[in-house]
Amino acid sequence: MCADTPDYKDTLNLPETDFPMRAGLPKREPEWLARWAEIGVYDRLREKQGRTPFILHDGPPYANGHLHIGHALNKILKDMVVRSQQMMGRDARYVPGWDCHGLPIEWKIEEQYRKKGRNKDDVPIVDFRQECRKFAEGWVDIQREEFKRLGVTGNWADPYLTMNFHAEAVIAEEFMKFLMNGTLYQGSKPVMWSPVEETALAEAEVEYHDKESFTIWVKFRVASGPSNTATDADTSDLVGASVVIWTTTPWTIPSNKAVVYGADYAYGLYEVTDTPEECWAKPGDRFILADKLAADVFTRARLSDEMWTRVRDVPARELAGLSLVHPLAGAEGSNGEWDEPRDFRAADFVTDEEGTGFVHCAPSHGMEEYELYRDLGMLPQVITYNVMDDGSFRADLPFFGGKRILKPNGKEGDANKAVIDKLAEVGGLLARGKIKHSYPHSWRSKAPVIYRNTPQWFAAIDREVGDGQDRYGTTIRQRALTSIDKLVEWTPKTGRNRLYSMIENRPDWVLSRQRAWGVPLTCFVKKDALPTDADFLLRDPAVNARIAVAFEAEGADAWYKAGAKERFLGDAVNPDDYEQVTDILDVWFDSGSTHAFVLRDRPDGAEDGIADLYLEGTDQHRGWFHSSMLQACGTKGRAPYRGVLTHGFTLDEKGIKMSKSIGNTIVPEEVVKQYGADILRLWVAQTDYTADQRIGPEILKGVADSYRRLRNTMRFLLGNLAGYSPDEQVAPGDMPELERWVLHRLAELDERVRTGYGAYDFQGVFQALFTFATVELSAFYFDIRKDALYCDAADSLERRAARTVLDILFHRLTTWLAPVLVFTMEEVWLERFPGDDSSVHLVDIPDTPADWRDDALAAKWAGIRQARRVVTAALEVQRRDKVIGASLEAAPVVHVADADVLKALKSVDFADICITSDVVLTGDPSPNEAFRMPEVEGMGVVFEKADGEKCQRCWKILPDVGTHKHAGVCRRCDMALG
CATH class of the missing domain: 3.30.2320.20 (Class I aminoacyl-tRNA synthetases (RS))
Known part of the structure; x- marks a missing residue:
């Protein structure tokens, strides 16, 4: 610039904004949270009239610890659903809730007792329950603040808790509907049992992990006797031979009552001709085995191919005529415990894929065996009660009394070894080994579980429900399967198949738990009556009503107070004739009932008691989605939801499951402290939540970079809208083509955003907006229009049109992105529209005129x-x-x-x-x-x-520079200078 050329910098229309590039989110986000609470944003949204409700029903997290990254993913997804639906014109209500009953809390209180040298059994049950309640209350308060810090909106002042008195009353009422409609029954059957926790478990409370188990091949000797006359075949050469079974649960052998075979498999009689040293077989021993598996069995017994020979076929008609002897029969000191012949018959659950082709049956510890003998009417002959609540054998069981399947810490006990050693001693073993396989574990204690026959309370899912709500089926299973297919929208679609197959194949629902902290099974049974008797259960509406009234006023503790039985039975029923059930309900029944006391009963619930959406992780197909479906189908005849959305699990950057022992966990609180909650929310928006997601330091750095690019876009808008007045507006028809192209893109994006938010496709919405903001705006439109915005006369058509478009862009980008970046879009909004009641979260996404679309x-x-x-x-x-x-x-x-x-x-x-x-x-x-x-x-x-020469104002090189009134400028700049 020549010395006599003026400095035109002050004549440019340069951007003006205090909006910083450095966000400072960790420090500033709490200020916005406080502001939203002060102006009552959530409550003010509820005041908007004439809107169609949208109800996302919150699956209750458990109130017993700080949030993990899975909690953050789940709650942020829910918040993005609620906010986007609200900004698209719905009345999107969100009532957060907590699951408060159950074993983990009991354990914590028991742990506190042990540290003080107290015994839980010495504490009055009501006092114990009060301590559990206090513990849950403390964690509810902690988690509530942690969820709010993530920017999650909702009715935090009045959440639902399963331990609230009204909730406990409704849970009891919902249970009593099962009592009254005929689906409740008491049965003694094998259920998954936790010896560590000493309670029954449902499938939803079980997870599968690899476990190393003992495996044994056991000999059941073929006995002579009257049963051999059942067939015309000559089976004399089978007498003295052994049918061999294989099991991975040696501890069940003392409870064996039968052996079964496959009617369609090929079996043979095999003889040992030679043996190596240290072998449990000896020359001349004969074994009956499935031909397909015989070679493997002999290998396990350390017998090479030349040490055994196949004698002949043993067809199924010959097997049908045999009776077997338990390997412990006649053993010294057995006191005749196992002397009765074992039942031997065909069963359709036998496989020839592994084992021996025969299955040993302990119907007290296996569901398939139980069902076989139930259908045969033979349960009284085959059910045993050898295993106690703590997983130990009954004290008077010969050889094994007091031996434990598991130790109190969940480790291997001494029962398996004792059984194996005794079998070896009496000559009952052919081989033994170990196997690593997938095995059920309690999701709470992480200890293995067992199948154990105990009296439990069940909901029959194939029994006709006597409630008259038969539109979608007459049984719980029918109603559930119909609901899955006809009433529910699944996101992703694979969720349908998963839940359908689970419910299609599931057994009856085990409702009872042998614990203290929960809602009791509010029912009474007649003394001296059998569970199969018609009058076994008291079904009295007046009794049920008294229970409900008491629970509403006092909570479920009323069930355990002195005189409760007399109080509830009243004068019409003789208390001496009935026993009060003391088991508590499966906590999944609690959470499965939430539709009744949240959706049905609350003024901010759903008019028809049905949620628009349930949203949880994929594990809830066998958890909350599942129990809610069964519970509602038993009480209201259909699913309690119209839509189900499932997300995957959160892994580290390498795709490895997070574990404290590995040290690869990401704690939400730490991310928020370092980056701010908006970065965590942006990570959720950028991921495909339908699959497992990855998160870690490098991934978060990438998210932060994306955030900075978006922030730069918003800063450009703010800077160039400084002083903007509606008087500057230019009608779309008068705009240059470039501005009309931007309007066209906004029309396309508006459809994409609304469709995407409607389908909960947050990744698709964000990617579309991010690409638009950074590529089409920052790198194209903004880049081009900087010249007109900075250098044109303030009232030029091109500059006014550009500013009009920037204003339109501002309103759309802030509202489109507000459900994701709740704090940043509020900051952007308040930078332009400050005020005590101003908030981007109080406005809707603007409607877009259809004529903005111009495909040509x-x-x-x-x-x-x-x-x-x-x-x-x-x-x-x-x-x-x-x-x-x-x-x-x-x-x-x-x-x-x-x-x-x-x-x-x-x-x-x-x-x-x-x-x-x-x-x-x-x-x-x-x-x-x-x-x-x-x-x-x-x-x-x-x-x-x-x-030409360089214009000293706009920097274009043009031939006319220096030929105008103002020195060193081009014609356009000369006119702008006036």
Whole structure:
């Protein structure tokens, strides 16, 4: 610049904003949280009239610890659903809730007792329950603040708790509906039992982990006797031979009552001809085995191929005539415990894929065996009660009394070894080993579980429900399967198949637990009556009503207070005739009943008691989705939800499950302290939640970078809208084509955003908006329009049109992104619209006029943008070679073969679009030296330097610079200066 040329910097319309590039989210986010609470944003949204409700029913987390990253993912997803539905015009209510009953809390209180030398059994049960309640209350308060810190909106002042008195009353009422409709029964059958926790477990409370188990091959000797007359075949050569079974649970052998075989498998009689040292078989021993598995069995017994021979076929009709002897029969000191012959018959659950082709049956410890003998009417002959609550054998069981399957810490006990050693001692073993396999474990204690026959309370899912709500089926299973197929929308679709197959194949629901902290099974049984008797259960509406009233006033503790039985039975029923059930309900029944006391009973619930959406992790197909479905189908005849969304699990950056022992956990609180909650929310929006997600330091750095780019876009809008007035507005029809192209893109995006939010496709919505903001706006539209915004006269049409579009962009981007970046979009909004009651979360996404859509214009500008890319690439070569320092030093010649494209380029100011000082457009063929891009045919660019002087205001190089009133400027700038 010459010494006498004025400095025109102050004459430019440069951006003005206090919006910082450094967000400072960890420090500033709590301020916005406090502000939202102060102005009552959630409550003010509820005051909006005439809106269709949208109800996302919250699956209750358990109130016993700090949040992990899975909690954060889940609650942020829920919040994005609620906020997006609200901003699209719904009344999106969200009532957060907590699951408060159950074993983990009991354990914590018992642990506190042990430290003080107290015994739980010495504490009155009501006092114990009060301590459990206090413990849960403390964690509810902690978790509530942790969830709020993530920016999650909702009715935090009035959440639902399963331990609230009204909730406990309703849970009891829902249970009593099962009592009254005939689906409740008491049965003694094998259930999954935790010896460590001393309670029954449901499938939803079990997870599968690898476990190393003992495996044994046991000999059941074929006995002679009357049963051999059942067939005409000569089976005399089978007497004295042994049927061999294989099991991974040696501890069940003392409870064996039968052996079964497959009617359609090929079996043979095999004889040992030679043996090595240290072998449990001896020459002359004969074994009956499935032909397909015989060689493997002998290998396990350390017998090589030349040490055994196949004698003959043993067809199923011969097996049917045999009786077997338990390997412990007649053992000294057995006191006749196992002397009765074992039942021997065909069963359809036998496999010849592994084992021996025979299955040993202990119906007290296996569901398939139980069902076989139940259907045969033989349960009284085969059920045993050898295993106690703590997993020990009954004290008077010969050889094994007091031996434990598991130790109190969940480790291997001494029962398996004792059984194996005794079998070896009496000659009952053929082989033994170990196997690593997937095995059920309690999800709470992480200890293995067993199948154990105990009296439990069940909901029959195939028994007709006597409630008259038969529109979707007459049984719980029918209603559930119909609901899954006809009433529920699944996101992703695979959720349907998963829950359908689970419910299609599941057994009856085990409702009872042998614990203290929960809602009791509020029922009475008649003394001396059998569970099969019609009058075994007291079904009295007046008794049920008294229970409900008491629970509403006092909570479930009322069941355990002195005189409770007499109080509830009243004068019409003799208390001496009935026993009060003391088991508590499966906590999944609690959470499965939440639809009744949240959706049905609360004023902010759903009018029909049905949620629009349940949203949880994939494990809840066998958890909350499952129990809620069964519970509601038993009490209201259908699913309690119209939609189900499931997300995957959270892994570390390498795809490994997070574990404290590995040290790869990501704690939400730490992420929030370092980056702010918006970065965690942005991570959720960027991931495909339908699969397992990964998170870690490097991933979070990438998320933070994306955030900075978005923040830069919003800062540009704010800076260039400084002082904007509605008086500046330009009607779309009067705008330049570039602005109308932006409006077209907004119309397309509005449809994409609304459709995406409606389908809970947050990743798709965010990717579309991020690409638009960073590529189409920052790198294209903003880049082009900086010149007009900064250098045009304040009242020029082009500048006013650009500012009009920036205002439109502001309102759409802030509302489109508000459900994701709740804090940042509030900051952006308040930067422009400060005020005591101002909040982006109080407004809706603006409607977009249909006439903004212009597909013909979009097609034209697609060609223009492609041509611009060729020019930009050509100039980048010159910049790299240091021929020019900036694109304004260029005036390229652009050769365009396509006449329509050439016409399009000539119809706009292509130099402005390319950010060059000039451009020459020609239909002449491209010379050899022209720059080309292989993917763009028919276009070449020849570099030329711009002719003229550099304007000291806008920096364009033009021939007319210096010929106007104001020194050193071009014509456009001279006019702007006045």
